[in-house]
Amino acid sequence: MTAAGPLRPDLARELIDRATKAAARRAKRVRNQLDAVQLGQDRHAEHADTKVLRRVLAEHDWPGHRLVGIEAARAAWSLALHADDDADFQRAATTLLERAVQAGDARVQHWAHLFDRTLVNSGRPQEFGTQQLLTTNGVELCPVRAPGSLDQRRATVGLSPIATGLEKVRLRCAQDHQVGDCSTVVLAEVA
Incomplete structure (x- = not known):
């Protein structure tokens, strides 16, 4: 990221907006505040978020700090972390995030969380207890x-x-x- 900001502020805004809305939906779901129709809408929105993040990863690899800024990189991590219905995508995102960490463009803690999530979702014990x-x-x-x-x-x-x-x-x-x-x-x- 340069002093002027992320290279793709448009992409940063989209990731932050999607992650913010997803977090609000998850909070309502956890509190059992969604009816059956809203649950279906929530599921559809999660699939749409995953589809958008899949496109971003295909076009840019991991959307790291330089491309989208720290807040939007965290938003991308959150979207990947909660893409539990698509194990293959989640594993691929983990690999790309690991590469971004090695390049100094993402947080290692985000990688550890996503790595653990993929292990838990595949029925294996996690490494970092996240x-x-x-x-x-x-x-x-x-x-x-x-x-x-x-x-x-x-x-x-x-x-x-x-x-x-x-x-x-x-x-x-x-x-x-x-x-x-x-x-x-x-x-x-x-x-």
């Missing part, structure tokens, strides 16, 4: 590979110890949700 379940019993960590070395792996990607990360998620959920009123959803730490 994915939790919100159930009627509260926040529970999704299965983790080698839990004894989890904090060491988290440190390599700039994440706080797991106890701190879980506490942040629990506090956010306590503020945002009536846990007993929620169905099971996968959460991610805020990055």
Whole structure:
């Protein structure tokens, strides 16, 4: 990104707008505030968001800090993170995001979250402990590979110890949700 701003401010605006609307829909869905018609509309909007992000990735690779700015790169990450209905796309996005991280154009924490999400969605244990379940019993960590070395792996990607990360998620959920009123959803730490 230059001092003048991102190379593609138009693309940045679109990504931020889509991610903002998606977050609002997710919040309503988690709170069980959507009727059947709205749930269908939500699902359609998620597919549209994934389709747009797929086009962006095809045209530009990962939309990193230089292309769209920090806020829009975070928006792209959020859209990819929640593209749970398209596992192939999510894995491809993880690869492109990893390349952007290696080029210094994206945050490694975003890659760690997306990488964990792809593992959880494929039924495998996550590496960095970024994915939790919100159930009627509260926040529970999704299965983790080698839990004894989890904090060491988290440190390599700039994440706080797991106890701190879980506490942040629990506090956010306590503020945002009536846990007993929620169905099971996968959460991610805020990055």
